Amino acid sequence: MSISRADHAPALVGAATLLGLFALLELAIRAGLVDRYVVPPPSDVVASFARIVTEEDIPHRFAQTALEGLGAAVLIALVGIPAGLLLYRHMVLRVAVQSWVAALAAAPLVLAYPLFLVIFGRSAMTIVMMGFISGVAPVTLKTLEGLSATRRVLIDVGRSLKLTPAQQFRLVLLPAAVPTIFVGLRLGLVFALINIVGLEFLINFGGLGQLINELAERYDLAGTYAAIAFVVLVSVLFFLALERTERWLRPGR
Amino acid sequence: MSDPTVVPWPRPVSAARPESVLTVDDILVRFQTRDASVTAVDRMTFDVRHGEFISVIGPSGCGKSTLFNVIGGLITPTSGLVTVAGEPIRGPHPAIGMVFQEESTFPWRTVLDNVAFPLEVRGVSRRVRLEKARDVVAMVGLTGFEGHYPSELSGGMRQRVSIARTLASEPKILLMDEPFAALDEQTRLLLGDKVLQIQQTLKQTTLLITHSITEAVQLSDRVVVMSYRPGRLKRIVDIDLPHPRTSEIMTSDAFGHYVAEIWGDLRDEASRGMAEAEASRGART
Numbered sequence: 399m400s401i402s403r404a405d406h407a408p409a410l411v412g413a414a415t416l417l418g419l420f421a422l423l424e425l426a427i428r429a430g431l432v433d434r435y436v437v438p439p440p441s442d443v444v445a446s447f448a449r450i451v452t453e454e455d456i457p458h459r460f461a462q463t464a465l466e467g468l469g470a471a472v473l474i475a476l477v478g479i480p481a482g483l484l485l486y487r488h489m490v491l492r493v494a495v496q497s498w499v500a501a502l503a504a505a506p507l508v509l510a511y512p513l514f515l516v517i518f519g520r521s522a523m524t525i526v527m528m529g530f531i532s533g534v535a536p537v538t539l540k541t542l543e544g545l546s547a548t549r550r551v552l553i554d555v556g557r558s559l560k561l562t563p564a565q566q567f568r569l570v571l572l573p574a575a576v577p578t579i580f581v582g583l584r585l586g587l588v589f590a591l592i593n594i595v596g597l598e599f600l601i602n603f604g605g606l607g608q609l610i611n612e613l614a615e616r617y618d619l620a621g622t623y624a625a626i627a628f629v630v631l632v633s634v635l636f637f638l639a640l641e642r643t644e645r646w647l648r649p650g651r
Numbered sequence: 652m653s654d655p656t657v658v659p660w661p662r663p664v665s666a667a668r669p670e671s672v673l674t675v676d677d678i679l680v681r682f683q684t685r686d687a688s689v690t691a692v693d694r695m696t697f698d699v700r701h702g703e704f705i706s707v708i709g710p711s712g713c714g715k716s717t718l719f720n721v722i723g724g725l726i727t728p729t730s731g732l733v734t735v736a737g738e739p740i741r742g743p744h745p746a747i748g749m750v751f752q753e754e755s756t757f758p759w760r761t762v763l764d765n766v767a768f769p770l771e772v773r774g775v776s777r778r779v780r781l782e783k784a785r786d787v788v789a790m791v792g793l794t795g796f797e798g799h800y801p802s803e804l805s806g807g808m809r810q811r812v813s814i815a816r817t818l819a820s821e822p823k824i825l826l827m828d829e830p831f832a833a834l835d836e837q838t839r840l841l842l843g844d845k846v847l848q849i850q851q852t853l854k855q856t857t858l859l860i861t862h863s864i865t866e867a868v869q870l871s872d873r874v875v876v877m878s879y880r881p882g883r884l885k886r887i888v889d890i891d892l893p894h895p896r897t898s899e900i901m902t903s904d905a906f907g908h909y910v911a912e913i914w915g916d917l918r919d920e921a922s923r924g925m926a927e928a929e930a931s932r933g934a935r936t
């Protein structure tokens with residue numbers, strides 16, 4: 399009983415905190431401390447969920463944003479992890495480009511969207527590529543960091559057993575670096591999702607970002623915040639999937 | 652009927668000395684630093700005989716771990732040769748199984764998967780390698796912990812997993828670098844007993860690098876004493892104590908005699924090492 403309670407305690411405390419904050423906000427709005435034309439009461443936002451799901455085609459928009467996020471995430475992992483490995487293996491390349499990659503991670507890449515529009519047109523591909531470009535640098539850097547931080551003795555165990563370079567990577571380096579790589583993937587995914595929703599908003603193309611734009615222009619504040627809640631849901635789903643994948647790839651932590 | 656694991660003592664005089672399975676021949680290791688060339692190991696020569704337990708002891712910084720890496724094939728010596736059954740080694744050799752000083756289990760693998768790792772690398776089928784791993788896990792006294800991860804084990808248990816992993820590869824020579832250095836005294840004694848028991852059961856040729864005189868005398872047939880930097884061979888001491896041994900041997904007069912004798916060899920070297928370390932610390936500040 400007590401173990402089960404301890405297991406669920408963080409989730410319960412988290413939910414209670416959120417509900418408490420919403421209750422406080424509701425009270426503040428009803429008491430006139432917060433302008434309801436700037437921030438709608440949480441009860442109005444909850445009430446608008448059903449409306450926007452049916453009237454605004456939420457399932458389709460949700461799927462579109464989620465798929466764009468998934469596409470970007472797959473590209474980020476497929477390019478970012480090998481790029482990190484490449485920098486780990488080649489010292490000269492690492493010294494030459496590491497600071498550029500770090501600069502890329504910190505740059506406001508969303509400002510480059512006109513260039514992507516020219517290259518890929520006003521399409522989902524532009525959005526996916528913007529997400530990919532903004533998220534790939536942290537994954538590359540964190541992969542490099544994770545591989546470089548692998549304890550020397552674990553590498554020596556592999557060497558003493560005459561592992562091939564491929565075995566050394568697959569059986570020692572990669573599992574050792576998984577926790578750090580996943581920190582990079584989380585960061586990359588955050589950057590990617592911000593840029594994906596931001597670009598949907600900016601170019602008014604598909605997904606939840608476009609819906610937020612439309613609802614805001616209609617001054618449907620409750621609907622706008624409800625749509626934002628669905629963006630948060632996309633993010634939560636991605637993070638849960640990442641957590642599961644990490645636990646599967648790297649048990650025993 | 653006599654116990655097959657008991658080695659008779661005094662040992663019967665044999666016409667032929669047990670053959671050498673490992674020879675360290677005139678090993679010299681020099682490292683180039685920014686300012687100078689440093690000799691870590693200087694012309695070390697000794698051999699390890701079949702079934703023997705031999706320890707290499709020396710003061711901190713004498714090049715013991717460098718020698719460990721040379722014998723394990725992880726460092727190429729500046730000159731000299733290490734041979735296994737007459738075959739010169741260039742790089743890690745399958746006949747030599749290494750146990751490292753630092754904790755070296757893979758945290759993402761269970762005890763059983765850690766121990767089965769060398770067999771997995773060799774392509775042994777899952778059924779066979781897990782069966783073999785279970786046997787070795789039992790040998791090191793970790794039955795019941797097969798499904799645990801290293802984070803769920805104590806330091807001593809983790810080091811036993813490392814030893815079991817090395818034993819699973821059935822090396823001709825077990826090469827260990829201060830495997831108990833990070834453990835408390837009581838755990839060290841108990842693990843020493845365990846290692847000795849395994850060594851006597853398997854007749855496992857074992858080379859232990861250590862800085863503990865009592866550990867060296869408790870476990871070894873011979874002790875190779877090294878000088879302080881550069882690490883040279885100072886003396887090889889035959890430990891004429893009865894087998895099978897346990898940590899109880901430490902209460903005997905003969906044990907105390909060997910410890911005093913080796914300490915006599917090491918005291919001046921250790922003092923020199925301490926003085927040099929203090930001088931270099933003083934120069935830095």
